[in-house]
Amino acid sequence: MFFDWGVVAYAAPLLAHGVVMTLQVSIVAGILGLAIGLLTGLASLSGIRAIEILVRAYVDFVRGTPLLIQIFLVFFALPVVGLRLPEYWAGVAALAINSGAYIAEVVRGAVGSVEKGQSEAALSIGMVRRQVLWWVLMPQAWRPMVPSLTNDLITLTKNSSLLSVISVYELTRAGQAIISTHFAPFEIYLLLAIYYYLLIAALTWASRRLERSLPTW
Amino acid sequence: MVMPPALLTIRSISKRFGDRTVLEGINLDVRQGETVTIIGASGSGKTTLLRCINWLERPDHGDVRIANEIIGRTLDGRAASEGELARQRRHFGFVFQRFNLFPHLTALENVALGPRRVLGVSRAVAEARAIKELARVRLEEHLHKRPSQLSGGQQQRVAIARALAMDPSIILFDEPTSALDPELVQEVLDAMRGLAAEGMTMVVVTHEMRFARGVADRVVFMADGSIVEEGPPGIIFENPQDPRLQRFLRHLEPAST
Numbered sequence: 508m509f510f511d512w513g514v515v516a517y518a519a520p521l522l523a524h525g526v527v528m529t530l531q532v533s534i535v536a537g538i539l540g541l542a543i544g545l546l547t548g549l550a551s552l553s554g555i556r557a558i559e560i561l562v563r564a565y566v567d568f569v570r571g572t573p574l575l576i577q578i579f580l581v582f583f584a585l586p587v588v589g590l591r592l593p594e595y596w597a598g599v600a601a602l603a604i605n606s607g608a609y610i611a612e613v614v615r616g617a618v619g620s621v622e623k624g625q626s627e628a629a630l631s632i633g634m635v636r637r638q639v640l641w642w643v644l645m646p647q648a649w650r651p652m653v654p655s656l657t658n659d660l661i662t663l664t665k666n667s668s669l670l671s672v673i674s675v676y677e678l679t680r681a682g683q684a685i686i687s688t689h690f691a692p693f694e695i696y697l698l699l700a701i702y703y704y705l706l707i708a709a710l711t712w713a714s715r716r717l718e719r720s721l722p723t724w
Numbered sequence: 725m726v727m728p729p730a731l732l733t734i735r736s737i738s739k740r741f742g743d744r745t746v747l748e749g750i751n752l753d754v755r756q757g758e759t760v761t762i763i764g765a766s767g768s769g770k771t772t773l774l775r776c777i778n779w780l781e782r783p784d785h786g787d788v789r790i791a792n793e794i795i796g797r798t799l800d801g802r803a804a805s806e807g808e809l810a811r812q813r814r815h816f817g818f819v820f821q822r823f824n825l826f827p828h829l830t831a832l833e834n835v836a837l838g839p840r841r842v843l844g845v846s847r848a849v850a851e852a853r854a855i856k857e858l859a860r861v862r863l864e865e866h867l868h869k870r871p872s873q874l875s876g877g878q879q880q881r882v883a884i885a886r887a888l889a890m891d892p893s894i895i896l897f898d899e900p901t902s903a904l905d906p907e908l909v910q911e912v913l914d915a916m917r918g919l920a921a922e923g924m925t926m927v928v929v930t931h932e933m934r935f936a937r938g939v940a941d942r943v944v945f946m947a948d949g950s951i952v953e954e955g956p957p958g959i960i961f962e963n964p965q966d967p968r969l970q971r972f973l974r975h976l977e978p979a980s981t
Contacts, residue, residue: 554806624824627780628883631818632838632890635810642841646828724827724872 514691518682518698525681526702532599532677533664533706539603540663541656544610549645551615554636562611569608574666577601582673598670606663613655617648650721657714661707668703678702731756731925732894737776737786739769746772748949750786754894754927759920761928761936761957764946765972770929771821773946774896777927778816779809790815790893814842817887817895822903823879825871831858831882832867838890857885861915877908881915888919895919897928913939933976937961945969 551562569577581601585592592600621644629639671680682699686692730753739747747769754760762770775781777788779795788795795812796804804812825834835854839845845853858864861881871879880900887895897916901909913935920926920939930936936943936957943960945953947968953960964970 622824624820624822625826628818628820628824628826628886630780630810631778631813631816631820632886633810633814633842634838635806638841642837643826647826722828724870 511691511694514685514689514694515698517689518685518691518695521685522678522681522698522702525676525678526706528676528681529664529667529678529706532595532602532667532670532675533660536599536602536606536667537660537663539599540606540610540659543603543607544659545614547607548611548614548618549640551611552618552636552640566608566611569605574601574605575669575672577605578669578673594670594673594675598667598673598675602663602667602670605666606659609659609662610656613652613659614648617652617655618644620651621647650718650723653714653718653721657711660714661710664706664710665703668699728755730754731758731790732777732927733787733789734773734777735787735789737773737783737788739772739776739781739783746949747776747783750949750951752944752951752954754925757923757925758941759924759926759928759939760942760944761930761940762944762946763930763933763936763972768946769949770946771898774818774898774927774929777896778813778818780818810842814890815893817884817890817892819880819883819887819895819897819900821899823871823876823883825879825882825886827871830868830870831863831874831885834871834882835885835889838886842890853889854885857888858882860888860918861885875908876904877911880904880912884912884915884919894925894927897926897930899929899931901930901932933961945972947972 547562547565550558553559578598578601581592581604582594582597585597618640625643625647626639629643634642667677668679670677671683674680676684678699682695686695689695732752732754734750734752737747737750738745750773752760752773762773764770772781776783777795779788782796790812793799793812793815795815796809798804798808826837829837832851832854835857836847836850839853840847840850843850855864855867858867861884863878863881863885866874866878871882874882884895884900900916901912904912909932913932916926916928916935917939928935928940938957940957942954943957944951945960945964945966945968947966952966953964953969960969961973964973
């Protein structure tokens with residue numbers, strides 16, 4: 508089999524631009540997703556029934572439909588209701604909405620698994636639910652959340668390659684552009700795989716460090 | 725002798741879990757400054773009764789009345805909102821069998837959290853109060869330790885200080901020494917004895933018969949979800965009437981009297 512090293516040498520630096528874009532999309536969508544997930548996750552523990560049902564519906568919808576369809580929905584359907592987002596922001600929004608739902612479940616799970624006696628002790632000194640969540644349950648839920656959150660952020664980073672379908676010029680799209688002019692799909696997709704792998708490896712390493720730096724009791 | 729009026733009045737409290745009746749028509753009065761211990765076999769409903777008093781467990785029927793308020797209800801008879809119930813809970817301190825200290829906070833922060841976040845006093849005032857209460861249970865040397873760095877007996881004393889810092893009218897103790905190694909039981913009982921001597925009103929679910937005998941003003945014996953006998957410790961322990969109480973005391977004899 509012929510492996511075209513020339514194309515690899517040519518593409519490797521060109522793809523760096525795509526890497527930056529992938530990083531940027533993932534970081535922005537990750538931050539938004541964390542915010543959405545944290546808010547909706549806590550909201551689902553608020554004890555207010557209407558809010559809990561809304562969050563449930565949101566999570567169910569995201570889990571029950573393909574991300575690709577969600578991206579198309581944000582990109583093509585929102586303009587119909589008068590909200591026209593450029594490709595970049597439509598993509599970021601779709602990714603954030605998607606990961607936010609999974610993160611909401613992580614938050615709900617971690618906060619819910621703090622031992623019941625903790626809530627009771629907090630109630631017994633006169634706290635209301637909101638205070639129990641904020642002062643007693645959340646501080647204890649951070650550390651157990653980190654591994655699951657890392658998984659969600661890894662998934663998000665990999666999922667960002669789907670934004671190529673709405674022409675966001677991230678890593679996958681950049682690779683496809685080279686393939687279309689040089690026709691070397693094997694070399695380029697292999698190169699893309701390596702780039703993604705390195706990104707995820709860096710993310711995993713950072714998360715391990717973060718987890719170690721969080722206090723245990 | 726004229727009895728002072730009751731501080732806490734419990735009227736016909738009932739509680740079921742599924743189809744199991746755990747409490748059936750409980751009536752109990754506790755007067756200001758009194759120490760009442762509740763004894764009985766496990767499964768007799770003592771802990772549930774205690775948890776129904778401050779509505780950690782919501783009773784199915786009956787009223788808990790303290791200082792002219794009915795727990796879970798507003799003065800004009802509506803169901804209390806979450807905030808109103810939280811305020812009413814502050815009439816009671818609660819000391820748990822397994823301490824339930826907040827593991828992410830130091831002893832000082834555990835005790836200061838309520839004053840700071842619930843009463844809304846300044847950090848300095850909350851900490852001064854916490855130091856005072858921790859000194860009261862002789863833990864002034866351990867202010868900045870986390871629960872995991874403290875022995876069980878020390879942890880339970882922090883929990884007592886945490887309850888005291890909220891100025892409760894009554895402290896409810898749920899088997900406060902049952903989770904402790906035997907050599908650590910005494911320091912907790914001493915702290916409780918000290919509170920009783922200072923006139924704190926206390927309701928104590930316990931298996932420590934020596935405490936019930938020596939400190940309690942009144943002993944309540946529960947069986948099958950009901951109060952079957954109550955009276956001064958001298959009478960309950962020396963002259964029990966109900967056969968279930970007689971059997972209960974006989975079984976305890978070798979171990980803890």
